[in-house]
Amino acid sequence: MIQVENLTVHYPDTKVEALTNISLSLNKGDFVCVLGKSGAGKSTFIRTINGLQKPTGGEIYFDGQPISLLKEEQLRKVRRQTGMIFQHFSLVPRLTVMQNVLTGMFGYRSSFKNLIGWFTKEELDLAKRVISEVGLSDMATRKVERLSGGQKQRVGIARALAQQPKVLLGDEPVASLDPGTSNRIFTLLTEMHNRLDLLTIINVHDIELAKRYATRIVALKDGKLIFDGAPEDFKDAEYEETYESIRQDSFFGAGI
C-alpha cells in the first residue's frame, strides 16, 4: 500500500540528515511501531508519508502515486484517506468535541459547505458513531480544552476515524499520557485497526507498548533503518543498538 524507496530527508539548517536511504514497503493490516531515540528521524518519517514533510531524495508511493510529485489537489485526496494523531493532540481549541470530529470530513466536502458548517444527516451520524466508538458520547458538546489528555487523544482518534481512513499515522500519540491511559489508547487503536483493516504506523518511545501491540517493528537510528521485523525478533541486542547512547561515548571519549 505504501512503498518507501531510498527516502532521504535533509533539513536545510542542519548538517545531519534526518533520514538516510530508507526503503521498505508497508501493507494493509500492518500495525507498525516505529522505535528510536529522540532525533532518530521517527517524526520526520511519519510526516513524509502524508506529505507534511517533503523528501529531499527518494520517493514514497501511496497506492502507486509518488507523493512528492502530487499536485495540491491530489495530495489532499491522499491526505483525506490518511488519518493522523499527534503528541499534543492538535485539536482546534474552543470548538466542541463534535465540531472537531466534523472537521475530519473537510477533505471530502466543498469549501462552501465547510465554511457555513452544513452537514448531511449521514455525515452527522458518522460523527456521532465515531465519537461513541472512542467512548465520548456524553461529552460530544463539550469544548475540547475542558477534557483530560486521554480524552483529547480520543477526540484526535475520532477525528481521524471520521476521515474513513485507509491509513492511520500516529506521531508519538501517547508520549504525553500516563502509562494506564497509554495502554487504553493503544487498545482502542488496535480495535480500530482490526475492525477497519487499516495500515497503522505509530511512533512510540515505550518499547513495551510496541512489543505488546505492534505486528511489525521498525527501528531507526541516526536516520538509518536498523531493524524491520516481527516484535518477537526485536531482542536485547536490537534494543541496545537502537537506544545506545551517543552522549556516553563522547563523554568518555576525546575529552570534548
Add this chain to the structure above:
Amino acid sequence: MWFKKSNIITVLILFVLVYFSMRLTEFDLAKFRDFRNMIDFLSQWWPMDFSKLPGMMEDTFETLAMAFLGSVFGLLIALPISFIAARNTAPSKILFHVSRVVLSFVRSVPEIVFGLILLTTLGLGPFPAVIAIMFHNVGVFGKLVSELIEAADPGPQEAMRAVGAKKWLANLFSILPQIWPNVLSQFFYRFEVAIRTSLILGFIGGGGIGQRLFNDFKTFQYSAVSLDVLIIMIMVIVIDFLASFIRNRVI
C-alpha cells in the same frame, strides 16, 4: 549582585533625555502661580446648562456610531489582509511583503491627517470621519491580527492540513477560534480609542459630540461645555464597562 556599571550609564542617558525634553516643552511648574485664573475660568462652567441636552444626546450617539463603524469596518477589512500579512499563512512571499508595506503605510498616517484630507474633499460631517478612523484601524488591526496569527499554535494548523482540507480553509479553521478572544479584546480597545479619536475629528468638522464641544467652547458657552464634558466622561465609562462585560462573556 543586581547592580551593574552599565546601569549608571542608562540612568545618565535617561536624565539627559528628560532634561532636553523639558527644555523643548518649556516645562515649568512655576507657571502654576496663576492658579487663580483656572479657578475663575472653571467657575464659569457652573451651573450646567441642560437646555441643549437632547441635541447633545443625539451628537453622543453620532460619535458612538462613528467610532463603532470605523472600528468594525476596519476589523472586517483587516481580517482577510492579516492572513496575507502573516508569515505562516501568506499565499506568496510577494503578497506578504506588499501587504506588510501597505499596512504599515496606512498605520503610519494618523487619523487626523486622513480626517483633514477627507473632510476637505468629501465635505464636513461624520462620514469622512468614519472613513478616516476605518483607514487607520485597518492598519492597526492588520498588524495586531497578523501577529496573533503568527503566534498561533501550529499543531491544529498541521492537523487540519493532514485531514486534507484546502489550505485557506485549514488556516481559517485552525487559527480563527484560537485567536478570536484576543481579536475581540483588541477590537474593544480600538473602539475605545476610536471614541476619543472621533472627538478630535469633531474639532475639525467631523460632527458628533466633539464638534459640539468645540463649538460651545469657541462661543464661550461654558455652562454647555461642562455638560458636554460630563456626557463624554459618562459615555467612556459606560463603554468601558460594557466592553469588559462582553469580553468576560466570550473568553
